[in-house]
Amino acid sequence: MMFKAYLVVCFLATAVNAQSNVRLVDGITLGEGRVEVLYNGEWGTVCDDWFRLADANVVCESLGLGAATYAYQYAVFGQGTGTIVLDGVSCSGDETSIFDCGNLALGTYKRYCGRFEDASVRCENGVRLVDGSDASEGRVEVYYNGAWGTVCDDSWDDTDAGVVCRSLGFDSGTGVGSADFGQGTGDILLDDVSCTGTEINLGDCSNAGFGVHNCGHSEDAGVRCSGTNFEVLVVRLVDGSDESEGRVEVYNNGTWGTVCDDSWDDTDAGVVCRSLGFDSGTGVGNAAFGEGSKDILLDDVSCTGTETNLGDCSNAGFGVHNCGHSEDAGVRCSETNLEVLLVRLVDGSDESEGRVEIYNNGTWGTVCDDSWDDTDAGVVCRSLGFASGTGVGSLAFGEGSGDILLDDVSCTGTETNLGYCSNAGFGVHNCRHSEDAGVFCFAQTGSAELRLVNGACNREGRVEIFYDGVWGTICDDFWDDTDAGVVCRSLGYSSGTAVGSAEFGQGSGPIIFDDVECSAGDTALEYCPSNAPFDNNCLHFEDAGVRCTA
Incomplete structure (x- = not known):
């Protein structure tokens, strides 16, 4: 994906309630989908340029779906049809609506995004409990395709309730029916739910199909959960x-609060810092960074160090404390803070070459060529959809005019974005623009990595391909034995038989290729004619697979 110059950074504002002007559509399961926003009376999409987990968090929190677990690019839940409303979204994390986040003014200036760049999210939980006496019980409601709905109690039992409760952070649950917590008003979205107990999301359980039921709201299912309720917390410094x-x-619940420093130590700080992308941290107390003004939400925090989020650590209970703001806890984080950078190539003869420029704080800047090599260039090129690259410096593509933003870049080659590579620090350099770094990028050479997943043996499975730093699937449109033969021969087998309709289960990454039409002479899947990478009209129930013959 290539990025062009953007002209203005601005804010789009709206007075409409966040839950009514944002929706997730075309997800495969609960709490996920393509992000669509209501603007000027029409639903439109969000471009994935600069779309990160912090932005996805704002979307998920505004819909009551908890924190975000994934921020997807490349229209993984299909392409939208309305206007592309937002691009370059940059949220700080304290916004209540994606419209409050910084963004690039697409309403006024030329759009540089395509439908294949529609942003999507997966939220922590597409389930909520409604009308219970507290957070541990209530009518079960699920979010699917832009709306909340209920679950019918046909075959509803404690196993099903347990899946719901564990997904909300509790230990176990008891299922209740007959609208024990009152009747809902939305669609009845699930019926004949039958969980095994191993699922992590209610949408993963066997059911009659989304929206398929023979029930009335007098049969709305509910749960009573028991045990710990740990919550994935959005954290800021x-x-x-x-x-x-x-x-x-x-x-929590629409507002930011603080943490008391009782028992606060470096282990707790380390969990916070690692969740923010740093390597480690030191805990400080006594309001070393000033006193907060809102509620004190956590006290007696005691992390083991293995947790991935502060909400997983033992604590006194949400909102339970014996502290004042003079005891507000803080951290000092150290080492790497990985940042996904927008990258473009400028002043080359075509889109495969040019001076490397990166976007920061509303403007584009350059990279110094000190220690710049082919490994660094490869990271840049792969992030832009090419296979490899050669690094050049010393005015190969002319001098830039903005700030010099990176110097002493040293990539290992495994990074998926230039911001993940070691460097001197953002804006730290000893260079001039006569040292601006550039790259020559090269297309695929038949070395794309393939794997077969979820087969009964290593000769069969769902076809997955590693492309642009991520594993993804192939859509089964036009998928046939010729295509399967190319895959199987590239894996060392003699021939193959094509299967479709997600016979080996549905994948979870992006759908990378669609309308693949290989000829018998093709030696690698990436040589076969197909739609552009990530350009598809498919969902994962169409994932292609193969059975190879030795």
Whole structure:
């Protein structure tokens, strides 16, 4: 995916409630889908340029779906049909609507996004409990294709309830029916639910099909959950000298609150810092970064160090404390803070070459060529959809005019974005524009990595291909034995038989190729005619597979 120059950074504002002007559509299961926003009376999409987990968090939280677990690019849930409303979205995390986040003004200026760049999200939970006496019980409602709906109690039992409760952070649950917590008003979205107990999401359980039922709301299912309710918390650092330190604040129920420093130590700080992309951290107390002003949400935090989120750590209970804001906890994080950078190539003869420029704080800047080599160039090129690259410096593509943003870049070659590579620090350099780095990128050469997944043996399975730094699937449109033969021969087998309709289960990454039409002479899947990468009209129930013959 190539990025062009953007002209203005602005904010689109709306007075409409966040839940009514944002929806997730065409997801395969609960709490996921293509992000669509209501603007000027019409639903449109969000371009995936600069779309990251912080932005996805705002979307998920605004819909009541918890924190985001994935921010997807490349229209993984299909391409939208309305206007592309937002691009270059950049949320800080404290916004209540995606419209409050910084963004590039697509309403006024030329759009540089295609439908294959529609952004999507997967949220922590597409399930909520409604009308119970507290957060541990209620009528089960699920979010699917832009709306909340209920679950019918046909065959509803404690196993099903357990899946719901564990997905919400509880230990177990008891299923109740007959609208024990009152009747819902939305669609009845699930019926004949039958969980095994091993599922992590209610949408993974066997059911009659989304929207298929023979029920009335008098049969709405509910649960009573028991045991611990750990929550994945959105965390930010406030009032530090830079983004690596500050007072720890966590987000709950529409507002930010603080953490008390009772028992706060470096282990707890490490969990916070690693969740923010740093390597480690030091805990500080006594309001070292000033006193917060909102609720104190956590106290007696005790992490083991293995947790991935502060909400997983033992604590006194949400909102339970004996503290004042003079005891607000903070952290000082150290080492790497990985950042996904927007990259473009400028002043080359075509889109495969040029001076490397990266986007920061509303403007484009350059990269110094100190230690710049082919490994660094390869990371840039692969992030732009090419197979490999050669690094060049010393004015190969002319001098840039913005700030020099990176120097002493040293990639290992495994990174998927230039921001993940070691460097001197953002804006730290000893260079001039006569040292601006560039690249020559090269297309695929038949070395794309393939794998077969979920087969009964290693000769069969769902076809997955590693492309642009991510594993993804192939759509079964036009998929036939000729295509399967190319895959199987590239894996060392003699021939293959094509299967479709996700016979080996549905994948979870992007759908990378569609309308593949190989000829018998093709030696690699990426040589076969197909739609452009990530350009498809498919869902994962169309994932292609093969059975290879030795």
